[in-house]
Amino acid sequence: MLVKLLNTLVMIAVALSITGVINRTRALCAGRKGIRFFQHIYNVHLQLRKGSVYSTTTTALFRIAPTVYLGATLLAFLFIPVANLEPMLSFHGDIIFVAYLLALSRVAIILAAMDTGSSFEGMGAAREALYGALVEPALMMGMATLALFCGYSSFADIFSMAQEMSVNITVVMLLVAYVFGVIMVIESGRVPVDDPKTHLELTMIHEVMCLDYSGVDMALIHIATWLKNAIFAVIAANAVAVIFSFNWWFAAPLAVLATGITIGVVESFRARNKLSRNTTFILTIVAMSALVLLTGFLLIQNIEI
Amino acid sequence: MLFYILLAAIAIIAAIFLTPLRQKVWVTTGIIAALSVAATTLAIKALIEGRIVLATFTTSLFGAESFAVDKLSALFLIIISIASITTVLYSRGYLKGYLERYAEAHISMHYTALTILVASMMFVVMSSGGFSFLFAWELMTIASFILIPFEAERQNTRRSALNYLVMMHIGFIFLVIGFVLCANVTGSANFTAIVEYFKVAKPLPLFIILFIGFGMKAGLFPMHIWLPEAHPAAPSHISAIMSGVMIKTGVYGIMRLMQAIDHNTELLYTIGLIVLLSGIVTGLWGIILAAMQNDIKRLLAYSSIENVGVILIGLGIAAVGHAAGSGLIGMCGMCGALLHTVNHSLFKTILFLNAGNIYSKLHTTSMNEMGGLAKYMPITAIITLFGAVAICALPPLNGFISELLIYIGMFNGVSDGHEVLYSVAGIIALSLIGGIAVLVFTKLFGVVFLGSPRSTHVAESSEVDNLRIGAMAIPATLILFIGLFPQFAIRPIAIVAEAITGADKSIAVNHFEPTLKALSASIWVLIAIVLLLYALKHKLQSKRKIEQGPTWGCGFTAPNARMQYTGESFSEGLESIGRPLMKNTVDGRAVEKGEIFPLAHKYRVRHSDKVDSLLGQWWVQLMHRINEYVMRLRTGRVNNYITYALALFVLVLILSLVGIL
Numbered sequence: 006m007l008v009k010l011l012n013t014l015v016m017i018a019v020a021l022s023i024t025g026v027i028n029r030t031r032a033l034c035a036g037r038k039g040i041r042f043f044q045h046i047y048n049v050h051l052q053l054r055k056g057s058v059y060s061t062t063t064t065a066l067f068r069i070a071p072t073v074y075l076g077a078t079l080l081a082f083l084f085i086p087v088a089n090l091e092p093m094l095s096f097h098g099d100i101i102f103v104a105y106l107l108a109l110s111r112v113a114i115i116l117a118a119m120d121t122g123s124s125f126e127g128m129g130a131a132r133e134a135l136y137g138a139l140v141e142p143a144l145m146m147g148m149a150t151l152a153l154f155c156g157y158s159s160f161a162d163i164f165s166m167a168q169e170m171s172v173n174i175t176v177v178m179l180l181v182a183y184v185f186g187v188i189m190v191i192e193s194g195r196v197p198v199d200d201p202k203t204h205l206e207l208t209m210i211h212e213v214m215c216l217d218y219s220g221v222d223m224a225l226i227h228i229a230t231w232l233k234n235a236i237f238a239v240i241a242a243n244a245v246a247v248i249f250s251f252n253w254w255f256a257a258p259l260a261v262l263a264t265g266i267t268i269g270v271v272e273s274f275r276a277r278n279k280l281s282r283n284t285t286f287i288l289t290i291v292a293m294s295a296l297v298l299l300t301g302f303l304l305i306q307n308i309e310i
Numbered sequence: 311m312l313f314y315i316l317l318a319a320i321a322i323i324a325a326i327f328l329t330p331l332r333q334k335v336w337v338t339t340g341i342i343a344a345l346s347v348a349a350t351t352l353a354i355k356a357l358i359e360g361r362i363v364l365a366t367f368t369t370s371l372f373g374a375e376s377f378a379v380d381k382l383s384a385l386f387l388i389i390i391s392i393a394s395i396t397t398v399l400y401s402r403g404y405l406k407g408y409l410e411r412y413a414e415a416h417i418s419m420h421y422t423a424l425t426i427l428v429a430s431m432m433f434v435v436m437s438s439g440g441f442s443f444l445f446a447w448e449l450m451t452i453a454s455f456i457l458i459p460f461e462a463e464r465q466n467t468r469r470s471a472l473n474y475l476v477m478m479h480i481g482f483i484f485l486v487i488g489f490v491l492c493a494n495v496t497g498s499a500n501f502t503a504i505v506e507y508f509k510v511a512k513p514l515p516l517f518i519i520l521f522i523g524f525g526m527k528a529g530l531f532p533m534h535i536w537l538p539e540a541h542p543a544a545p546s547h548i549s550a551i552m553s554g555v556m557i558k559t560g561v562y563g564i565m566r567l568m569q570a571i572d573h574n575t576e577l578l579y580t581i582g583l584i585v586l587l588s589g590i591v592t593g594l595w596g597i598i599l600a601a602m603q604n605d606i607k608r609l610l611a612y613s614s615i616e617n618v619g620v621i622l623i624g625l626g627i628a629a630v631g632h633a634a635g636s637g638l639i640g641m642c643g644m645c646g647a648l649l650h651t652v653n654h655s656l657f658k659t660i661l662f663l664n665a666g667n668i669y670s671k672l673h674t675t676s677m678n679e680m681g682g683l684a685k686y687m688p689i690t691a692i693i694t695l696f697g698a699v700a701i702c703a704l705p706p707l708n709g710f711i712s713e714l715l716i717y718i719g720m721f722n723g724v725s726d727g728h729e730v731l732y733s734v735a736g737i738i739a740l741s742l743i744g745g746i747a748v749l750v751f752t753k754l755f756g757v758v759f760l761g762s763p764r765s766t767h768v769a770e771s772s773e774v775d776n777l778r779i780g781a782m783a784i785p786a787t788l789i790l791f792i793g794l795f796p797q798f799a800i801r802p803i804a805i806v807a808e809a810i811t812g813a814d815k816s817i818a819v820n821h822f823e824p825t826l827k828a829l830s831a832s833i834w835v836l837i838a839i840v841l842l843l844y845a846l847k848h849k850l851q852s853k854r855k856i857e858q859g860p861t862w863g864c865g866f867t868a869p870n871a872r873m874q875y876t877g878e879s880f881s882e883g884l885e886s887i888g889r890p891l892m893k894n895t896v897d898g899r900a901v902e903k904g905e906i907f908p909l910a911h912k913y914r915v916r917h918s919d920k921v922d923s924l925l926g927q928w929w930v931q932l933m934h935r936i937n938e939y940v941m942r943l944r945t946g947r948v949n950n951y952i953t954y955a956l957a958l959f960v961l962v963l964i965l966s967l968v969g970i971l
Contacts, residue, residue: 102705
């Protein structure tokens with residue numbers, strides 16, 4: 006039980022600090038001093054104390070959606086182990102459950118965006134739905150690669166089994182980590198797929214869907230995004246930790262620093278994609294994950310022969 | 311036997327025709343309820359005790375046949391019963407508006423055909439094969455053919471119905487050929503005789519012939535083209551029963567075939583691959599085309615095609631896994647396929663009936679004339695959302711459970727190292743299908759029920775009567791039950807799966823039940839978390855000021871309803887990827903890039919299936935061309951016609967002289 010609690014605490018710490026690392030890296034790259042490390046948490050704290058404005062076009066669904074969005078993400082969050090720790094919840098097949106919980110959270114936010122009747126939010130919803138659909142196979146194949154190496158389909162078992170593999174899997178695991186890293190970028194709406202800091206609603210994806218949210222709702226959405234980031238960052242970090250050192254004190258800082266610094270650097274030096282290029286970008290990752298899976302399969306065959 | 315059935319049929323027809331106009335629905339409900347109760351009782355008994363033989367008889371064509379309920383029939387009998395009761399209860403409200411417009415005989419005909427459809431579906435799944443099977447199958451086709459053109463004054467409707475009839479008979483010919491082939495070798499055309507046939511003769515040709523025959527009904531690619539035509543044409547409750555259960559009789563046939571191949575692993579493997587591949591293609595094709603549709607019922611029809619694809623993916627994985635010697639994969643795939651059959655019959659019924667609610671209030675099924683309906687038809691909106699979440703296979707509802715089982719099967723294939731490549735193909739297809747399904751149903755729900763109204767009809771609509779809602783509550787309750795308590799729902803399914811694959815059902819009990827129990831607990835946790843968060847949010851907001859205002863227009867002060875995202879624009883991104891699959895027909899002209907101050911434009915685009923033109927149109931064109939030549943003979947002069955007659959006589963004379971005739 007204590008291990009489970011520790012796992013959850015570590016996960017929460019990861020979730021809270023990734024955004025801070027991203028902000029700090031961006032500031033350093035731009036030569037600024039930058040905002041406080043935990044400024045984003047303070048912002049959400051402020052939002053939790055504010056009132057809200059609801060559009061008259063919306064229905065009750067608009068008010069329930071953020072809770073479903075956060076609720077589903079939170080439950081998915083509880084299934085993720087940090088390296089050798091045990092997750093709060095776990096059962097055989099939970100990797101599929103987690104993928105579909107994330108899909109549920111996506112549906113909630115897409116419908117909320119459609120509920121406002123705004124053309125901008127519809128635009129964001131349509132893009133999110135398309136990208137979400139395309140990224141799904143990459144996610145599943147990433148998980149299938151893990152299942153291929155590790156014998157079964159629950160997060161807790163996968164990583165604990167993966168340790169016992171021979172060194173051959175180094176390349177595959179690094180690639181799996183890369184795939185999950187990119188999926189994180191897509192899911193959380195970061196450069197180059199989406200730019201959370203853009204000033205033009207026409208070019209937004211994720212941010213434009215919550216234009217009409219304010220106060221507590223907005224805070225819930227922000228928290229859910231942190232959790233989502235942590236889920237993918239930790240999975241990627243676990244895959245890397247399998248190769249080097251399968252301990253939580255290695256995987257957790259890795260998750261924060263690797264993803265945070267990479268995203269920060271990419272955002273500082275790279276412009277976002279033209280929107281029409283995004284589909285190609287996502288399909289490339291799908292192809293990549295298929296390739297990783299195939300490579301993994303060939304390696305396994307070799308080992309057995 | 312036949313005599314009694316005929317007598318019963320005449321009695322039923324007489325009862326429906328003779329009752330007064332407004333009571334007809336109740337008489338039909340009574341008959342269908344009696345049938346359903348009887349069928350369900352039999353089914354439950356068969357599930358517990360095993361095969362029950364109702365009647366045996368001998369036909370001159372195929373020898374001894376029987377009506378019997380075994381475990382597979384039992385499952386389908388239950389599905390048919392639930393959908394029929396729902397449908398007939400719903401039909402009262404839906405047809406109310408038509409009672410004055412149509413002749414009494416028209417309504418009687420409709421109800422008679424509905425009763426016959428239900429009865430014939432039940433006989434299809436109870437028949438042991440051969441003549442009685444083909445008879446019930448044909449009766450089912452004809453009954454549904456009568457039901458589709460209810461609004462026969464619309465030309466489109468009549469054409470779709472005719473198209474349906476032709477397609478179904480092409481399928482029927484394949485079935486007849488298959489059964490005759492079987493009878494030729496084994497002396498009988500029962501499903502048990504097919505087992506014999508597979509042992510003694512070359513099995514693959516017969517399998518493919520029957521697979522095409524059943525696939526036509528199930529809507530397999532490329533034989534799916536009747537579905538998106540027939541469903542929008544039929545009244546909604548008929549679409550519901552056709553899509554929910556009638557196409558499943560095709561799936562039933564395919565399951566029977568797989569049951570017959572149990573003994574031969576090599577053959578089972580080949581067939582598993584065929585089924586898996588056709589499932590993948592059907593599923594992907596169905597869902598991509600569904601995303602392009604802007605007519606609710608066409609969209610739902612394509613989504614039915616997709617779901618049949620998912621069922622076949624499950625069946626294919628089951629067969630491949632079973633052939634590779636993994637009972638677990640076989641059991642996962644089969645349980646997933648069977649449960650998805652049940653699930654789809656539930657949520658598709660609901661979704662089509664909701665489309666009916668909308669149609670009866672707005673008199674259109676075009677999504678682009680709707681929007682904001684949730685405010686005017688709140689209960690319809692909630693039930694549709696329910697169906698949409700279930701069909702997207704999202705937790706906490708039932709669609710997720712069946713897809714989870716199929717996924718577990720495939721992930722087991724990957725992790726055990728059995729059939730990795732096929733499992734991966736299945737995983738990719740199923741995840742892509744799942745992802746696009748989210749796009750399709752957020753589009754459906756978002757464009758129809760959310761936002762602001764795109765036409766004035768919306769504001770005039772109101773919620774439908776309570777009986778219709780009550781009818782829809784039946785499947786909705788089951789959806790919720792299967793979603794929340796999957797560990798109980800899996801038990802009867804595992805019994806049926808055991809009967810089909812021959813694998814031990816203890817695999818299911820040992821393997822899924824703990825998973826499903828944990829899943830059920832997690833789903834309750836999800837519900838608790840969401841409720842808790844909502845309560846928390848409520849508490850935080852209770853002390854703060856909550857205001858109402860217009861939707862933020864990003865600085866634009868005069869937004870109107872027409873600026874909202876439409877169904878077409880919602881799926882535009884996917885359309886640009888999936889363009890090779892369809893043929894676009896455009897009416898009018900889009901606003902071009904150079905137009906700075908565009909004037910009024912009229913623009914309509916219709917995405918039709920490319921297969922439609924490949925399969926359906928070339929022969930029409932061929933007929934036209936042949937006709938052109940033949941028409942030259944029709945001169946309208948009597949002397950020419952006499953010449954033709956003379957020529958014929960001369961031809962006959964010459965042929966008989968030569969000795970050919």
